[in-house]
Amino acid sequence: MTAWELELVPRSALLIGAAWDPGTGAHLASAALPAPGGGRAALLPGSSLRGVLRDALTRFAEARSGQPCSRPARCMCPACRLFGSAEFPGKLRVASAQAPARWLTSASVAIDRQTRTAWRAGGALWTERKAVASFTVRVEATQELADDELELLESFWAWLAAVGVSLGQRRSAGAGSFELRARRADRSRPELRAVAAGEVEPRRYALRIRLLEPAHVVGPRQRDFYRDALGVIPGSTIRGAIGQALALTGRGDLAQELFRSERPMLVGPAFAVEAGRPVGAAVPWLSLRRCRGAGHTVDLLPALVAAALKEEPGPTTCPRCGAPLEHDRPTPPTRLVLGHTAIDPRTRRAAQGQLHYHVALAPGITFEAQLVARPNLIEIVAQLGEVLVGGRRARGMGRATLEVHEVPVPSLEERMARLAAAVEEQGVDGADRVAVLGLVSDAAAAPSLAEVLRRRGLEPVGGELRTVERGGWDELNGAPRALREVLEAGSWVAVRCSTPGSLAALGELERWGLADPEEICPLVVEVRGGEEVVEVKTTEEEGATRGAERDRLVREVRELCRRHAEELPQAAQLHNLLRYAQQTPSVEEVALFFEYQASRREFRDQAPFLGDLAARARSQYAGDPRGLREFLAVVVRAAQVERQARRREGG
Known part of the structure; x- marks a missing residue:
């Protein structure tokens, strides 16, 4: 697809997305995010630049062709075709951008119009913290552009290069003025190679997703005015992001190969990971406990399996200090509260009563999801480099980088032997034919998970299962998906291999998973064993x-x-x-x-x-x-x- 990079060179300081800053005490501070090397980086929201570009294109196209924009009625002017309207989506996406900045703090005071001096009675003295930064913003087409639209945009960029753009607040006072330079930056097309010998069997991979922009990934409405961001990125959202990225490169046919072939790629949800976390260890297992005393974090899997085999309740106190235990919930990722306003096309100012807020995941967070697929399919994902995650993608949200890492998996027999040894340390024998299946995806098991396992000769003996509601957006049909109750990733179940062929069935289930009839929440499992079973992390x-x-x-x-x-x-x-x-x-x-x-x-x-x-x-x-x-x-x-x-x- 066609894309451009816009280089914005500052002529004056920028004040955009301004709010009160508790760190400096400034009444208004331009939007900023923590910089990787420390300090604060200036943020240019894509929604703000998109609104300015739309307004400028409306005036430019009207002066060029004489066709005015007739919003809010149905309109097919160039600006509405390219940036969308209430009836149909637009064809352009404007990304957000971050940049190192030089920060300027200035004081302002209101003027009494009668005395033409400082308005002392009102006490209207305030400080503003502005940013001086150069931004590089990507604008890309999400649909094929007609020849006349492409020619219009090239002329539009040339006009903006001559006159510049103004962004943010205090524009009438000279703030937010930029020079603009545009250059083409089209994407390369990924290719699918044939399956080589020895690559028929799937492998397990870890997909690292690093957010470059705020991501709008939200859950069900909690109150009339509030919808919180999810702590994870659902697998269906990742599937949609990969499919859309392939469509943007003109290879939407590869999405069919990835997700609707006879052996599709299985995708689990992505969990936030800290820097230095080993690849393939992101799933927050329900067997983790945290004590209320010294704060020890303990994986009780061997003790819980031993208790299930003895048909006794599991431990309730910390094995290190004796304090009561509770389920250890992962720290939720950092969230941002973003505000935006609708623009009145007549006055070209903020529309009355149209100030909105929404919660998003902050840029800079790294998530990790597990994938199960053949190597040639994974190469398609690795070639993408970047995807758009979540909603509000056309307004500068959701851009993220992708990294694919193969996860080394010990043999099934070795993992079962380690688990058996750990269970025997709890004083229980006969665990050599017991395996623990950990869910690394939100699974829609229909029929029930116990019935699925028994059909394969795997008899459940215990476990911890938790359900969660998942919905989403159907990109192909343009409609929301109904909420479904599914098994949450991190659940686990211990099974006994009761038949001669059950061990082979266990390996088959781990390699290929179990497809979801609705193709959204497949069952992806991992036979747990190894170091994570006996690890005890103290704090x-x-x-x-x-x-x-x-x-x-x-x-x-x-x-x-x-x-x-x-x-x-x-x-x-x-x-x-x-x-x-x-x-x-x-x-x-x-x-x-x-x-x-x-x-x-x-x-x-x-x-x-x-x-x-x-x-x-x-x-x-x-x-x-x-x-x-x-x-x-x-x-x-x-x-x-x-x-x-x-x-x-x-x-």
């Missing part, structure tokens, strides 16, 4: 410092309340806000709630206080909603004490 330092950290935060909360003691008695509703936040289950929703309240006029004096609470929720309590509730309880009590003290002082 004693974390447990030892937890109490000291909590005491430090309590002191900081008290000091924060003292600094705002003048405002706390005046905020009659602040206590209710904090109480409401304590009852909110999601850490990200708490942070979003505080940021929204800080933007309201009635809480203008408390905006720094609420903004600091939002920043602390994201930075110190991500993935720990219980700890956040305890912290907010301290905040509520400290605010009460300071408010009562001020009232007593006032008489």
Whole structure:
């Protein structure tokens, strides 16, 4: 497909996606993300540049052909054909971009129109933090362009190179001015080679996905105003991203070979992985436990299998310190709350009442999914290099890089022998014919998983299964998929090989998996064994410092309340806000709630206080909603004490 790279060279500082910055105290700070080498990188949202380009193309095409845009009615002007409308999608995608920046902080003040001096009565003095950065933005066609559309765009880029573009806020005051240079950057076409000798059997691979842009991967609606981002990228989303990437290169036929052939590629969900994590070890198994004492993380798989063979309940206390155990849930990936507004085509300004917010996965996160496929099919995926993940792809969201790594798999007999040895250490014999099947994909097992296993001579003896609802978007039919209840990846089941051919059936199930009739959630399993079965990871330092950290935060909360003691008695509703936040289950929703309240006029004096609470929720309590509730309880009590003290002082 046709694509261009737009180089934006700054003429003035940029203020875009601005919000209050708790780190610097600036009232308005241009959008930024953590840079790989430290510091902050400037962010240019693709949705903002897309809106500016559409507005400019509307005026350019009208001056060139005399055909005005007739929105909101059905319109077929060049701008609507290329950028889309409410009736049909557009043909162009505008990517987001990040770049190293030089940051400038300036102060501004409102002017009293009568005295023509600083408006002292209103107290309207604020600071702005702007970025000076050069961006490289990719614009690519998602459909074939007609000759007249291609010629129009080439002329349009030449016109913008002469006049430049202005982005973001304060444009009328000279901010956000850029020079623009465009060059062609078409994609190469991947090819499928024939299957070589010895490559008939599938192999297991790890697919590393690194987000270059915010990714809109969300779950079901939780409240009328809130839909949280998922902590994983579902396998169906990855399939759709690969299929669309092939279509963009003009090889949509290869998607049929990948996913609808006799032996298709099986794709599991992608989980966030930390830097340095070994390839192929991303699945959060349900056998992992975390103790409530020193914070040990223990894989109880051998003990749970031994308990299942003895028909007894599994252990409930930590084998290292004796503290109660709870399921260890992985830390959710970093989220971003992004705002955007619709543009009124008549006034070319923000439309009244059209400010929207949505939650997205932050750029820079690396996810890992497991694939099962023949080597020649995997080569197609490796040739892509980049894909678009999730929704809002045309608005600068979802771009990610792909890396494929083959996962070495020990022999089936070796893994079963290691498991048997670990179970025997628990005082249980006769585990040499027992294997543990771990689900590395969200599986729609129809009929039931137990029946599927028994048909292959595998008798279930125990396990841990959890279900989750998965939906999605059907790209081919242009309609949402209904929510389905499927077995969640990370579940596991122990089976006994009860027939002579059951061991061969076990290997066949691991190699080829089990296809889903709807081709969305296939059953992909891994026979667990080896080092991960007996691994015990301790976090004693974390447990030892937890109490000291909590005491430090309590002191900081008290000091924060003292600094705002003048405002706390005046905020009659602040206590209710904090109480409401304590009852909110999601850490990200708490942070979003505080940021929204800080933007309201009635809480203008408390905006720094609420903004600091939002920043602390994201930075110190991500993935720990219980700890956040305890912290907010301290905040509520400290605010009460300071408010009562001020009232007593006032008489």
